[in-house]
Amino acid sequence: MGTQSFTRAGVGTTAVCAHQFDMPTWVDSCTVAPAERLAFWKDQVNRHNGVEIVCSTDDFVGRMHTRVIGELALHDIAISTPHRAIRRQPQKDLCFVSLQLAPTNCRFNGRREHEFTSGSMLIYQASDAYELDFTGESESLVIAVPKSLLSHRVSNLQTHLDEALHYDPAKVSMIANLMRGILASDPNAPQAVEDSLAEALLNLLVATLFDCRDAVSSPATFGAYAMLQRVRAYLNDNIDDPNLNPLGVAEALGITVSYLHKIFLQSQTTLMQYVLAERLERCRRDLAKLDGKDGISQVAYRWGFNDASHFSRSFRKRFGVSPREYRAEVLNRNELLSASGAARV
Structure with a gap:
């Protein structure tokens, strides 16, 4: 899996997509020597998003596939090395929706503490300090979405950001399957197709948040x-x-x-x-x-x-x-x- 320069050839996406970054579509640390892998990952990934990776070895084994679609950025991240991901630089108006796939222990520490299990979903914002602690192999699907876009559709969004909530696993699975399908599809699709795929994913995410009765406080x-x-x-x-x-x-x-x-x-x-x-x-x-x-x-x-x-x-x-x-x-x-x-x- 090689790396290639990531560009938004598309069409006003600099303005349309609020998740502004310049990151390769593919990153695979195994394309470099073991002693260079952690530095490679930090250069290719972390310097773009304000997150620092901390681990006990330079032989950091990870790969990531990224695609921007509409106002969303999708990431498929698989890392074999135990590590911590720490938010060092806040980013305004940006939320992350993280779906944990691999059966490993992962803990989120931020506005609340939350233990990730396989098939679970967590939403948090980049304007907060937080830490993700992975104690083993992990695979995550992550959606980066403008907070303003979600709050525009979900009136109780802040509850989802503040509380450790449990979401319908069937809907979480549907989100994961749709994300995999989009990531595997031709990235060079007409803009109308890209818009429709982004809207489908956003609608499914919003439906999952709506269906979370734990988020209704009274x-x-x-x-x-x-x-x-x-x-x-x-x-x-x-x-x-x-x-x-x-x-x-x-x-x-x-x-x-x-x-x-x-x-x-x-x-x-x-x-x-x-x-x-x-x-x-x-x-x-x-x-x-x-x-x-x-x-x-x-x-x-x-x-x-x-x-x-x-x-x-x-x-x-x-x-x-x-x-x-x-x-x-x-x-x-x-x-x-x-x-x-x-x-x-």
Whole structure:
């Protein structure tokens, strides 16, 4: 397993993917001499992510496969050497979802202590100091996801970050299988395919968090949480309505505007910020499809924008490029992929 330079040839992903790093897609310490393996791993992996590896030998045996897809970064990490991974440099707005695969003892020490067992899942944030202690061989699947992206969808996210919770093993297994499938699939897929795979994985993760009854602290909290999900479902069904506003939403759901704002504060956002983020993401996906049916303005109007200039400014602020630049980058990438595929035939 060799190493190759990892680049996001794709299409505004510097802006779209919040997990910013420059890491090889493949790292295998066994490609160097035993005495150089720990230093090799630190150079290839740890210097990019602010985590320090501590172990008793330079003969550090590990391999990692990484893939960025949408706003998510996926890692398959297998390490034979007992070690500790210590977060030295905090990173804001970044969470890790770790699935432990190998039947080894692993303990997480951070906001809480948690003993990993095979098939278990833990979510934690990179802004905290933490330590992972592996006492034997380990294999983990890790998703790096912007915290803002999760809190946007999971109102009680902080509970998952603060508590040692147990998740449905069947759903954890589904996440692991989907991650393996994505990691094994062709990385040179059209942007619309990448978006769909990332959304499928994110939806499965969110469903797993929703299904964790341990995260519901009280009936009162659950009532507000359930209402927030009703509000979001209503917004998603009506996101293309340019007249969508707090008063109309509150009236449609039979609640007051003040209560509507109160329950949205649980997810550290406002109703209209949520609406704007959803509209921009749907516009981005439609622009990436490049079916040629609609121009940029038509895409914006379809998803509730009634001012093309406001849409363009909001898109650039969110993704770092204009809608026209983004569409051109997608087209260029897909043409390169098509030419590469034709050359291999």
